[in-house]
Amino acid sequence: MSMILEQSAKLRLLTVFLFYFTQGVPIGLFFYAIPAWLAANGASTAAIAGVVSASILPWTLKFVLGFLMDRYTYLPMGRRRIWIIGAQTTIVAMLLIAAILSPGSSELWLLSILGFLANAGTAFQDVSIDGLAVDIMPQDERAKATGIMFGAQVLGISATTFVGGQLIAVYGTAAGYLAAAMVVTCVLIFGILVREREGEGRFPWSGGEAHHRNMAVQIEAWPPLLINSAKAMLAPLSIVALVIFLVRTLPSGVAEAYHPVLATGIGGWGQAEYTNTISTAQFVVGIFAMTIGGWLGTKLGAQRAGLIMCVLICLCALGFGLSRDYWSNPVLLTLYFWQVEFFATMMAVAFIPIAMRLCDPRVAATQFTLYMAASNVGRPLGNSLAAGTDAMGSPHLMYFVLAGVFAVLSLIMWRVRFPMRASKVVENIEKEEPVTAGTPVPKMN
Numbered sequence: 001m002s003m004i005l006e007q008s009a010k011l012r013l014l015t016v017f018l019f020y021f022t023q024g025v026p027i028g029l030f031f032y033a034i035p036a037w038l039a040a041n042g043a044s045t046a047a048i049a050g051v052v053s054a055s056i057l058p059w060t061l062k063f064v065l066g067f068l069m070d071r072y073t074y075l076p077m078g079r080r081r082i083w084i085i086g087a088q089t090t091i092v093a094m095l096l097i098a099a100i101l102s103p104g105s106s107e108l109w110l111l112s113i114l115g116f117l118a119n120a121g122t123a124f125q126d127v128s129i130d131g132l133a134v135d136i137m138p139q140d141e142r143a144k145a146t147g148i149m150f151g152a153q154v155l156g157i158s159a160t161t162f163v164g165g166q167l168i169a170v171y172g173t174a175a176g177y178l179a180a181a182m183v184v185t186c187v188l189i190f191g192i193l194v195r196e197r198e199g200e201g202r203f204p205w206s207g208g209e210a211h212h213r214n215m216a217v218q219i220e221a222w223p224p225l226l227i228n229s230a231k232a233m234l235a236p237l238s239i240v241a242l243v244i245f246l247v248r249t250l251p252s253g254v255a256e257a258y259h260p261v262l263a264t265g266i267g268g269w270g271q272a273e274y275t276n277t278i279s280t281a282q283f284v285v286g287i288f289a290m291t292i293g294g295w296l297g298t299k300l301g302a303q304r305a306g307l308i309m310c311v312l313i314c315l316c317a318l319g320f321g322l323s324r325d326y327w328s329n330p331v332l333l334t335l336y337f338w339q340v341e342f343f344a345t346m347m348a349v350a351f352i353p354i355a356m357r358l359c360d361p362r363v364a365a366t367q368f369t370l371y372m373a374a375s376n377v378g379r380p381l382g383n384s385l386a387a388g389t390d391a392m393g394s395p396h397l398m399y400f401v402l403a404g405v406f407a408v409l410s411l412i413m414w415r416v417r418f419p420m421r422a423s424k425v426v427e428n429i430e431k432e433e434p435v436t437a438g439t440p441v442p443k444m445n
Contacts, residue, residue, distance in 0.1 A: 006197045017152045019129045022187045024156020026122045030055035030115040033164035039260035040271035041105035049257035049387040055115030058123040059376035065127045066369025075210030078196030083128035088188040090121030099177035147294030151286040158282030165275030232360035245375040253382015255340045281341040305350040307413040314406035321399030357419045
């Protein structure tokens with residue numbers, strides 16, 4: 001197989017799969033396995049929410065990363081590889097440091113710092129691999145790639161939640177961190193071996209040459225990027241989309257902060273039982289997203305699929321809040337945990353095409369990253385909602401709030417009409433037409 005991405009569709013799809021799988025490793029550890037371990041060791045919902053929120057914080061700052069990556073790079077190695085390799089190296093380093101320090105369940109500040117730094121590297125990798133996908137992939141590969149992206153990430157989360165949860169329960173947290181570091185290292189080596197386009201070098205000292213197409217789209221000044229980004233984000237439809245992306249991850253934030261406590265405290269589950277349930281659900285959902293989810297979203301249409309997901313989330317949250325007296329029932333808990341994982345992934349598959357269509361061709365890369373950054377803000381908001389309502393002694397209220405939010409979101413999706421066509425820049429990439437110098441390409445998130 002050629003190791004040049006531009007020349008091989010299979011290699012492009014494999015690259016997307018591997019790096020998105022890798023993104024699931026720190027997420028699986030710090031959003032699921034470590035919170036379950038903390039809950040099993042008596043940590044409160046507020047304490048768990050603090051660690052998870054610190055881990056999520058870098059994802060909310062992705063808009064800054066988008067600006068940096070569009071403005072600065074090292075073109076002789078390709079437009080994105082220098083960022084991908086640096087980010088992957090950061091993840092490995094943080095996981096190894098975590099294994100060496102191996103903080104206990106009472107060292108919440110250290111766990112929060114490690115979770116923040118590991119996920120900072122992951123967020124950098126996420127933005128850079130998104131940019132690489134759109135830079136390299138023709139239009140007809142992108143629908144398939146979107147399903148692979150989110151399916152692979154969920155599979156990575158699933159595998160890490162399951163294996164990490166087992167290792168932590170039996171051998172301690174250091175074993176979980178070391179195993180995760182080994183997986184990320186393997187993908188780092190793969191990232192070093194591949195190249196984006198012919199003539200580029202694998203390393204800064206390899207004597208590679210910048211490809212003419214990358215030179216044409218590279219942004220060389222801050223003012224046009226900042227001004228046009230502001231104009232694009234203040235457009236009415238863009239503001240509506242920003243609100244949608246802001247709240248769509250609220251259920252995931254609630255789940256990450258409260259469901260470990262719900263399972264081990266109210267449900268009477270063990271740590272391994274909870275992580276096994278979540279990892280199994282994530283695995284099945286990941287396979288579904290990669291095989292059926294993308295096709296189903298295309299068949300229904302992105303906006304209609306998003307509307308259906310919003311209505312179902314509203315009904316499920318309302319029903320679970322009303323069934324508080326039965327929260328100790330393992331069947332009910334299992335069903336609700338499964339639907340959270342399913343809808344979280346399918347909402348992403350439905351909304352990503354909408355975001356791509358809204359992007360202004362002049363600032364598409366940065367604008368898309370801003371949407372994704374807003375999307376990640378919903379998780380810490382969900383963490384805070386869970387911590388606040390649980391501290392009040394009324395955890396069922398968080399599900400009523402979720403139901404209300406998604407009822408409003410359903411109305412928005414029903415009434416607002418988003419564009420049905422991709423941006424002109426996306427069409428130009430597909431046709432391989434010249435792109436005006438200084439015009440960024442849109443990221444897929």
